[in-house]
Amino acid sequence: MMQQVILTGFVLMSLVVVGPVSAQNTELVSQPTPPGETSASGQTTIDEKSVPTPLDSQSVAARLEALTAALRAQKNETDALKQKAVVQDRELEKLSNELSVMSEEHEQISLSQLEAEALDTVKRFSVYGFMDVQFTAAFPQQKNGSPDWSSPIFIETQRRSTFHQAGVNLYFKSELTSTLETLVETQFTYQPNGDISSYPKVVHSNGGGTIEAGEWVRTSTSVRKPYSGDLRLGGVWIERAQIDWKPRDWLNIRMGRFLSPFGIWHEDHGSPVRLTTHEPFIISNNYLPNAQTGIMVLGKIFAGNNADFDYAVTLSNGRGPADEYVDLDSNKALGLRARVNITLRDFSVSAGAYGYMGQYTDNRNALHVYTNATNSGFDPTVEQPTQWIETVTSKYDEKILATDLQINFKGIQLFGEYVRGQKKYIVPTEIFAVTPLFVGASPDVDAIEPNQISQAWYGVAAYQLPFTKALKDIKITPFVGFDHLEPSDVYSYDSVSLFLGGINVKPSPYVTIKTGAYCIIPKDKTVLGDNTWFWDSQIAVSF
Amino acid sequence: MSAMNHSRFKDIAGTGFVGKNRRRFLGMLGFLIVGIVLFQGKSIQAESPDDILIIVHTSVKISSISLADVRRIFLKQKASLAGQTIIPINARKDSALRRQFTQKVFGKSSAEEQSYWEQQKIKSGLRPPNELSDTIRAIFSSKNAISYCYRKDYAAGVAKIILVL
Structure with a gap:
């Protein structure tokens, strides 16, 4: 207060x-x-x-x-x-x-720079490949106490026992973007050294005299090194060189040189993947072109969780002497591939077909020059005094249908293929035919290749033994199969059948060892001789 | 709203539905629950820290995926989901996570998976998905990526879970 x-x-x-x-x-x-x-x-x-x-x-x-x-x-x-x-x-x-x-x-x-680079999906470039070494021994029928190698069934590389190596396949793969990539597959091969491009045919007439055509030509690439001994030049074969643009699962546009999209054996492609050492007749007889140069549209469409459908449409140069880089006719080859794959737990089945139609053309060109009467200038009466003049030396249309079926169930594999081809000549190839002898006519030096239908099929059954875990991931798969070839409906003498059996062992994901025996049974034994056995062993490695 | 439900209940009770069919209704309900337990047993299994989760980058639009599609993506048979490019990332092949994933999704051992990729390289030039030891970090940093991890290693917000194996 x-x-x-x-x-x-x-x-x-x-x-x-x-x-x-x-x-x-x-x-x-x-x-x-x-x-x-x-x-x-x-x-x-x-x-x-x-x-x-x-x-x-x-x-x-x-x-x-x-x-x-x-x-x-x-x-x-x-x-x-x-x-x-x-x-x-x-x-x-x-x-x-x-x-x-x-x-x-x-x-x-967050990822470190190194980790991010490791994950980078673009501009990945890789080099890898595979190679194999094979040993083949033939066991021909004995004649007068010694093996008879004279049967035409033996091509040179199948005579006697021999080691052989086809070459070394190298892949160059580059993923440029998430949808764009390139793949180049080459084979370094020892050929063309030793290639036999021509051999003579000699007909001995019982009436006296011989008819002979052709000559023996073995290619040699041997050259002398400047300061030491000789070397034999080999070759590089471009098996495929393709550019892929894949914006969708159902749309992949492939351009360049690509493998023809058919079959099972052909798509397996390399020795480390293939089950047997024996190459089916469908492949060895080139029923379809191994590869084509052009454009392929392919894709995969999924139907639910258990099924999918593959398709491919090919437009290419077709076959020709240099179809890798030039088409000698304006007729492009057309092909359609379709395949259905169904998988239900351990069971899977896939069935496919590839239809191909194209035209083979080979020709010869010559430069023609027209001169005046005194050879002192061009002929004034000719509109174009220098001209390339082309001559078609061989031309045929071909239609081929290839089908394939594969079934897998708990280690059991069943697969097979059937191919039928039709050749219709427009400009037939000249050949030296001994075949008229089969129809009671004389051999014809100037014969022409006839129109023909050919077919071949094979089937293989295999079972992967259920010891993979016990054997620490070593896969052992015994197999049996058959193969059949009918090269021509005109002359059936060279039809053959083949039975095979063997075992495929994969001690690691990178190594495949195969060994097996097969027996060739000619349809006409008077021409091709008796049954002949072969034994093959191969080791194939991917790296 | 509750009054409506109440009146509906009364109405149902009034018609005698509950009284007459109660036993049947409860029986059906029990049967349904048993059915769900039997056929969808996995979905009500307790979560385990060792569950393998299929995870995607948060930019990926899908919210679920089938096991078949996981298989196709990691075998590189399929490269897109719902129109969106998808990039698989594997755990390191020597890791337990990768082994378990390979067994659960493909039914294969590591050696069999390796063998499959060796074959694909030769047949079609197809290469296996990229690998990283820490798949969660990989997913966090990679758009459009799909991978997998143990539940115990998963951290919310880092990635999106679209399937539990």
Whole structure:
């Protein structure tokens, strides 16, 4: 109470002394600023009418009380703001800490540059390949106590026992983008060294005399090295060189040199994948072109969880003497592939077909120059005195249908293929035919290749023994099969059948060892001789 | 709303549905539950930390996938899902996770899977999916990617789960 009295007295004295000065100041400031508002200088203007006179002690006290209250309120507000600022600082610090932890976590969970590069799916380039070594021994029928190698069934490489190596296949694969890639497969081969491009045919007439055509031509690539001995040059065969653009599973556009999309054996392609050492007649007799140059549209369509459908449409140069890079006719070869695959737990079946129609053309070109009578210039009567004149030496249309079927069930594999081809000559090839002898006619040196239908089929049954786990992932698969060839419906003397059996062992994913025996049974034994046995063993490695 | 339900219940009760068919209804319900337990037993199995989760990058639009499609994607027979390109990422082939995934999805051993890829390389030039030891990190950093991990290693928000094996 006493304090209030003293405080009130002190304030009254202050107002008496300071009052007029304050009023003057207020006058100066109050002109531009409306009453009760804050001026630009931050001072609060006071309404002149509300300024108490020194004698109005009641209103002064009231005013004083109001000011004190306002002061307290402002102090409280300042304290609250300070507290709020402290809380906000704490929150800021907490958020900063959280951000720091998250940054560390993000850094931990993000890939390092090396890891990211390892995962990069584009511009991946890889080189890999496979090779094999094979040993073949033939066991011909004995004649007069010694093996008879004279049967026409023996091509040179099958006579006697021999080691052989086809070559080394190298792949170059590049994934340029997620939808664009290239694949080049080459084979480094020892050929053309030793290739027999021609051999003579000699007919001995019982009436005396001989008819002979052709000559023995064995290619030699032997060259002398400048400072040491000889070397034999080999070749590089481009098996396929393709560009793939695959925007969808059902749409893949392939351009370049690609493998013909048919069959099982052909698509297995390499010795580490193929089950047997014996190459089916469908392949060895080139029923279909191994590869084509052109464009292929292919894709896969899924039907539910257990089935899918593959298709391929091919448009290419077809077959020709240099179809890899030139088509000698304007007729493009067309092919259609379709295959259905169904999988139900351990059981799977796939059935496919490929139809192909194309034209083979070979020709000869000569440059003809027409001159005037004195050979001192071009012939003025000829519109174009220098001309390439093309002569077609061989031309035929071919239609081929290839079908395939594969069934797998708990380690059992059954697969087979059938191919039928038709050749219709437009410009027949000249051959030296001994075949007329079979129909009671004379051998014909100037014979022409007849139109013909040929067919071949094979089937293989195999069983992967259920000891894979016990043998630490070594797969052992015995197999049996048959193969049949009818090269021509015109002359059936060279039809043959073949039975085979053997075993395929995979001691690691990279190594395949095969060994087996097969027996060739000619249809006409008077021409091709008796049954002949062969034994084959092969080791194939992918790297 | 609750009044409506109540009145419906009353109405049903009024018609005698509950009283007359209650036993049959409960029997059918029990049968249904037993059926679900028997045929969908897996879906109500307790979660295990060793479950293998099929996970995708959060940018991948799909929310579920069939086991057949997982198989096709990791065998590179299929490269897109719902019109979106999908890139499979495998765990390292010497890891337990990869072995278990290969067994569960393909029914093959690691050696058989390796053999499959060797064959595909020769037949069609197809290469196996990329590998990384930490598949979760791989998914987190790779758009359109699909991979797998153990449930115990999964962290929410890092990837999207689309199937539990």
